[in-house]
Amino acid sequence: MKYFNPEVETLPLDKLRQLQDGRLQKLAAYLYTQVPFYRKQWDEASLRPSDIRGVNDLYKLPFTRKHHLRENYPFGLFAMPVAETIRLHASSGTTGKPTVVGYSRKDIGIFSEVVARSLVASGCRPGMKLQNAYGYGLFTGGLGLHYGGELLGMTVIPVSGGMTERQLLLLQDFRPEVICCTPSYAQRLSEELAARGISPEQLNVHTAILGAEPWTEAIRTQVEAGMGVKAVNIYGLSEIIGPGVSNEDYEERGTGSYIWEDHFFPEVVDKDTGEPLPEGEYGVLVFTTLTKEAMPLVRYWTNDITSIYYEHSEKRTHIKMGPIRGRADDMLIIRGVNLFPTQVEDVIKDFNQLMPSYQLIVSRDGAMDSLAVKVEVKEDVLRALGRPNLQQPPAALPDALRTLHGALGRKIKESIGLTMAITLVEPGSIPRSEGGKLNRVLDLRKSRN
Numbered sequence: 313m314k315y316f317n318p319e320v321e322t323l324p325l326d327k328l329r330q331l332q333d334g335r336l337q338k339l340a341a342y343l344y345t346q347v348p349f350y351r352k353q354w355d356e357a358s359l360r361p362s363d364i365r366g367v368n369d370l371y372k373l374p375f376t377r378k379h380h381l382r383e384n385y386p387f388g389l390f391a392m393p394v395a396e397t398i399r400l401h402a403s404s405g406t407t408g409k410p411t412v413v414g415y416s417r418k419d420i421g422i423f424s425e426v427v428a429r430s431l432v433a434s435g436c437r438p439g440m441k442l443q444n445a446y447g448y449g450l451f452t453g454g455l456g457l458h459y460g461g462e463l464l465g466m467t468v469i470p471v472s473g474g475m476t477e478r479q480l481l482l483l484q485d486f487r488p489e490v491i492c493c494t495p496s497y498a499q500r501l502s503e504e505l506a507a508r509g510i511s512p513e514q515l516n517v518h519t520a521i522l523g524a525e526p527w528t529e530a531i532r533t534q535v536e537a538g539m540g541v542k543a544v545n546i547y548g549l550s551e552i553i554g555p556g557v558s559n560e561d562y563e564e565r566g567t568g569s570y571i572w573e574d575h576f577f578p579e580v581v582d583k584d585t586g587e588p589l590p591e592g593e594y595g596v597l598v599f600t601t602l603t604k605e606a607m608p609l610v611r612y613w614t615n616d617i618t619s620i621y622y623e624h625s626e627k628r629t630h631i632k633m634g635p636i637r638g639r640a641d642d643m644l645i646i647r648g649v650n651l652f653p654t655q656v657e658d659v660i661k662d663f664n665q666l667m668p669s670y671q672l673i674v675s676r677d678g679a680m681d682s683l684a685v686k687v688e689v690k691e692d693v694l695r696a697l698g699r700p701n702l703q704q705p706p707a708a709l710p711d712a713l714r715t716l717h718g719a720l721g722r723k724i725k726e727s728i729g730l731t732m733a734i735t736l737v738e739p740g741s742i743p744r745s746e747g748g749k750l751n752r753v754l755d756l757r758k759s760r761n
């Protein structure tokens with residue numbers, strides 16, 4: 313089994329465009345009659361649904377942004393009566409009220425299908441057991457993977473997030489072939505396995521499907537070695553449907569994730585001007601849902617920074633997206649330099665004495681913002697040095713660590729352009745994921761004002 317939906321996943325591009333164009337025309341007419349928000353927005357721009365003949369006309373339409381969802385809280389953007397939906401999900405924002413999304417029965421069918429496609433791309437097959445360690449509840453991760461796994465014919469183990477002891481017990485006793493969770497939680501599980509002396513060979517798990525937060529090749533390497541798996545990326549957001557908007561193919565790991573573009577039409581636009589960018593350029597990812605009924609979104613501004621490109625792969629025709637560099641609102645501006653936390657992670661991965669476990673601490677020193685980074689040294693390195701005390705000033709550290717400290721500082725300065733105070737710390741001393749998304753930035757500026 314190569315595909316869940318072979319016909320659609322390999323549809324020639326011209327046919328895929330025709331399908332998208334037809335779906336978009338229908339969507340425009342539907343939204344104009346069903347959702348006052350869109351009618352008003354398009355009237356103000358003197359646009360009629362008939363002006364939208366296909367995806368090439370999308371640029372004419374205004375963006376929908378998170379604040380529009382907030383202003384229409386909770387159900388104002390629904391295109392059908394709430395009584396006709398069969399499920400609600402919500403994601404908690406950093407400020408105030410959650411973002412609410414609704415699903416019709418058909419929408420849940422689409423959701424399950426795109427997750428099933430994602431699972432097959434990840435290497436899952438009917439009959440395999442899936443330990444689902446994404447949180448169940450208002451978060452779309454748990455139920456999204458659950459329904460997709462069942463549709464594919466997997467045996468789903470609905471353990472939910474956290475409860476590390478139980479996760480380890482089930483991994484050993486139920487012997488699932490596949491686990492899905494956040495990448496930071498997979499790091500945590502890898503470390504717990506090592507701490508208990510459980511080697512990956514004692515487990516049956518061969519695939520980890522990781523998403524819901526940004527991650528890098530360094531984390532892939534750590535999790536693949538620590539759990540004895542192939543780690544693949546799953547991406548999505550509740551507003552668009554949940555997990556399964558795009559997914560990596562396990563045989564093409566590292567080359568980007570296929571976007572199921574027959575349902576979710578992607579654009580990448582300039583984060584300041586909103587102008588569409590050519591293939592391969594980095595900008596904000598924007599999606600139009602082509603088939604959803606309960607709460608379709610037009611040109612939804614995800615705030616995620618990435619690029620999209622056709623690879624002309626033998627396997628599928630759909631467009632790919634690269635890894636998410638970060639969210640536009642996670643971007644730190646330190647003394648005028650723009651920085652995504654994952655850029656620091658990218659530097660750390662080149663030092664094999666360090667773990668991909670770090671924390672960035674932003675503080676304000678007078679009028680200047682400053683950035684410090686804490687990063688963990690690997691256990692075997694410390695053991696070989698006779699467990700030195702890391703709490704002394706860098707100059708007093710053993711030679712090997714002093715050199716490492718200096719080299720890391722220089723590499724960060726060279727590749728990011730910032731001087732950062734670096735502290736080397738013991739493995740395990742930086743907060744780990746408790747089962748959900750992990751925030752690697754501690755912003756002390758926010759707590760002060």
Ligand code: DLL
Pocket residue numbers: 403446451452453522523524525526527545546547548549550551554555556614616636638639
């Ligand atoms: O995180 C849906 C999901 C669940 C995806 C399970 C994958 C697995 P939200 O809580 O609405 O939905 O958060 C969406 O999380 O806009 C990205 O910023 C981030 N995100 C999700 N997947 C990835 C990924 C779920 N693979 C937000 N890489 C998105 C990087 C991701 N960031």
